[in-house]
Amino acid sequence: MKKVLFATTALVLTAGVAAADVAVSGDGRMGVLYDGADWNFSSRVRVAFSLSGQTDGGLDFGGSIRADNSAGGAAGTAGEVWISGAFGKIEMGNVVSAPEALFGDLPGVGYTGNDMDINSNVTVNADIPYLTLDNSTQSAMLYTYNAGAFSVAASMTDDTGQDATYGVAAAYTFGNYTVGLGYEDDGTATQAELAGVATFGNTSVKAYYADASDRTLDTGLEVDSAYGIGVSSVFGATTVKGYVQKIDFSAGSAIDSLTWYGIGADYDLGGGATIAGGIADNDFDGFDPVADLGIKFKF
Amino acid sequence: MKKVLFATTALVLTAGVAAADVAVSGDGRMGVLYDGADWNFSSRVRVAFSLSGQTDGGLDFGGSIRADNSAGGAAGTAGEVWISGAFGKIEMGNVVSAPEALFGDLPGVGYTGNDMDINSNVTVNADIPYLTLDNSTQSAMLYTYNAGAFSVAASMTDDTGQDATYGVAAAYTFGNYTVGLGYEDDGTATQAELAGVATFGNTSVKAYYADASDRTLDTGLEVDSAYGIGVSSVFGATTVKGYVQKIDFSAGSAIDSLTWYGIGADYDLGGGATIAGGIADNDFDGFDPVADLGIKFKF
Amino acid sequence: MKKVLFATTALVLTAGVAAADVAVSGDGRMGVLYDGADWNFSSRVRVAFSLSGQTDGGLDFGGSIRADNSAGGAAGTAGEVWISGAFGKIEMGNVVSAPEALFGDLPGVGYTGNDMDINSNVTVNADIPYLTLDNSTQSAMLYTYNAGAFSVAASMTDDTGQDATYGVAAAYTFGNYTVGLGYEDDGTATQAELAGVATFGNTSVKAYYADASDRTLDTGLEVDSAYGIGVSSVFGATTVKGYVQKIDFSAGSAIDSLTWYGIGADYDLGGGATIAGGIADNDFDGFDPVADLGIKFKF
DSSP states (O other): OOOOOSTTOOOOOSSSOOSSEEEEEEEEEEEEEEOSSOEEEEEEEEEEEEEEEEOTTSOEEEEEEESTTHHHHHHTSSSEEEEEETTEEEEEESOOOHHHHHHOOOOOOSSSOOOOBSSSSOBSSSOOOOSSSTTOSSOEEEEEEEETTEEEEEEEEOOTTSOOEEEEEEEEEETTEEEEEEEEEOSSOEEEEEEEEEEETTEEEEEEEEEEEEEEOTTSOEEEEEEEEEEEEEETTEEEEEEEEEEEEOTTOSSSEEEEEEEEEEEEEETTEEEEEEEEEEOSTTOOOEEEEEEEEEO | OOOOOOTTOOOOOSSSOOSSEEEEEEEEEEEEEEOSSOEEEEEEEEEEEEEEEEOTTSOEEEEEEESTTHHHHHHTSSSEEEEEETTEEEEEESOOOHHHHHHOOOOOOSSSOOOOBSSSSOBSSSOOOOSSSTTOSSOEEEEEEEETTEEEEEEEEOOTTSOOEEEEEEEEEETTEEEEEEEEEOSSOEEEEEEEEEEETTEEEEEEEEEEEEEEOTTSOEEEEEEEEEEEEEETTEEEEEEEEEEEEOTTOSSSEEEEEEEEEEEEEETTEEEEEEEEEEOSTTOOOEEEEEEEEEO | OOOOOOTTOOOOOSSSOOSSEEEEEEEEEEEEEEOSSOEEEEEEEEEEEEEEEEOTTSOEEEEEEESTTHHHHHHTSSSEEEEEETTEEEEEESOOOHHHHHHOOOOOOSSSOOOOBSSSSOBSSSOOOOSSSTTOSSOEEEEEEEETTEEEEEEEEOOTTSOOEEEEEEEEEETTEEEEEEEEEOSSOEEEEEEEEEEETTEEEEEEEEEEEEEEOTTSOEEEEEEEEEEEEEETTEEEEEEEEEEEEOTTOSSSEEEEEEEEEEEEEETTEEEEEEEEEEOSTTOOOEEEEEEEEEO
8 A cells, every 4th residue: 555644645545455355266277289280288377356345235246357367457348347236237348248148159169169260250169250349449338137037138339449339139038948139230230149048958059040231251251141059968077068150151252151160078077177178170171170188177 | 386306496486375465455447438529438447466464573564566567566667565664664666756655646536537648747637746756667666754743755766767766755744734845856857845734524625836847748848836726525425526736837838827627526335336426627728528427346 | 257148158267166276475575786887776576376276086286377477377378287196297388397397496696586688598697597498488388207206307398389399307316415317309409407406404505517419599609518506505594595607608609608606695584574685797708796685575
């Protein structure tokens, strides 16, 4: 704490008595990654902070940020801060879009998720190709509200240095089924998404269909629609996961479509350690399969 | 811990058994900011570490650093490290100058402090325009000593890559009044500051006068003198704050003077959450008022 | 935590319930540094995280990273992650080479270690000039195994963007003596190291001899061999340390050899605080001695 004599000072109070809680956790992974040409070592270790508190009136608030992107947290472009109550939950920072908030992504495979960019918008991973908020360069806002089986979400970014974007989504759960609808607008393009989840015993299936308008990838390819399905099945300590996704490009594009898939398995060692391996590929000419095998840790 | 067999090794001991304490806290804020043209979202989340220990002989020592500027902490340009005892307190790192250490700044308004640079040295915020140590690019030193109602402070930076700078300050408290005197030298310019605080019940008033010599801002304007006053009043859960500051420029400058002010209110929600809003403006031609409204959190 | 409705999502789980432990520690230092020309202030403050867990089957795992290099931790180029069991210990990340893992470095002097680069590979510090893994730009792997008095280690980096490198080492302890042998290959050069430690009461002596082939420093000097000795002696709260190292360059080099040394003392104040000072120099023409005096803290 900076020593300050006078009582009216407004110096930043970063190191004062904690009025609420900070939980410290971490994750790590180590293994080998086949990038389509060679097997390479790949590892990482990260620390995360989860902040939480409650007002006298019973509103919950909090935030989260990792050590490695904490500079972004101070700029509003990483992590998030939120407040919630009977009105729902308002989050700001590097939040996901409303559809992603409700539908998430398909089940990722491998200990790294088999990320490998082949162009700036299409990667061979389990991410659903949502339109907005994927690479936020400013603080965005996400609102979510749950009322029993019904959930709604709205997200937006302002027009600071870019077009304003927004997204809305809703989901409804009945028995073992959940269905959802989302819509996104990035100022130029729009995209509607239909998503559904079904759970049968230890197996969960998620599928989506996305219909885009005026959405052009950085490669110049114009997306007409995208769809995909993912499955996750638990057999004791083993979880088997897989997904297939396809983008159909608009008539006249250099290629008609791109299909990519991933399949993998996790084996839970207990205590926060999991052995995980996966393979992913697409049907793009000259793109070779990628694969990984390693251990993931949660601390 | 790196595995090392031999006992005389000098590898860095970063992850050993803690011989003293590390407290983890955090802060966050979310809201909307009017930058003079548009309302925009603005949020951030930060984590801070406060380190403390005591030698066998009873000297206290410690340090503080945030996650987001921790790289600066390792370089000596962010955070600080200190030791204190009957001799006073010696701090090194990104410390403030001696006058700022004793007098602080005027009460900031809004949930962001309404920062908006209009030139590199004058912003419409509650910071008193001290001469030295504001943007330290190297480790600086601050010494403070308290003896009952009397406090003194001295600060300095060495001449590595810049002129050596120093500052001295003293303050005296009698009843509800505190007065202080400071002097700073950045190698080119000097500045003397007179500051006073008066506390009446729940209201606190702080005022300063600064007299500069040879101080030229990056805009080419030469500062003759600066003065300001700030007020903070507590009414139950509400704190109302405001300040006015003015710089008189030397004869022949492009403008005669610059006046800026801010006014705002905080409402304490308890548990570390505060609703805060403020507005700030100056009389510079073409500069529009800035304002913000949001929630601040302490974790 | 991001709010996600559907169960099969694969969003990153960074802020979930900790399945294992994260210990937070820190270090700091403050003092003055003589860089051969001027005395300057020098300070720093750092926070470190040590992660640990255990699988249900009894394998230990963990990792370590500091806040200030946490971005490197997420990229695999700083910190490390490890798993260990009866098979030994496997680490990945910014690990040291196998010889350094077993032999460490000579005892560093001063509160800063008297680092001062005089060229990119030779500094006046206590580091033994190992060949590989000193400035890792990718995740490397280190394997260590202990069986009573016998230890072995192997390290390697893959050929991503550079030549593959590897190192092997072994050490044996008998009574107060330990001897070790290491070998490193960076794809171009190789280096063999012989190291020994002897402990007599409160004094510990470490010596090494390194024989290089085709090893050229960035200055163009070709290393023929290097050798050095370090001593650390404890007298109550005081530890006196010193080292001498010499590199003999190959015939025809611009200079025949370079010798450098350091000597210093630490005084333990208890509670994690240590006063430390040191001086280091070399026989390179025009290089002046460097020295420091300050306080080191462990939190």
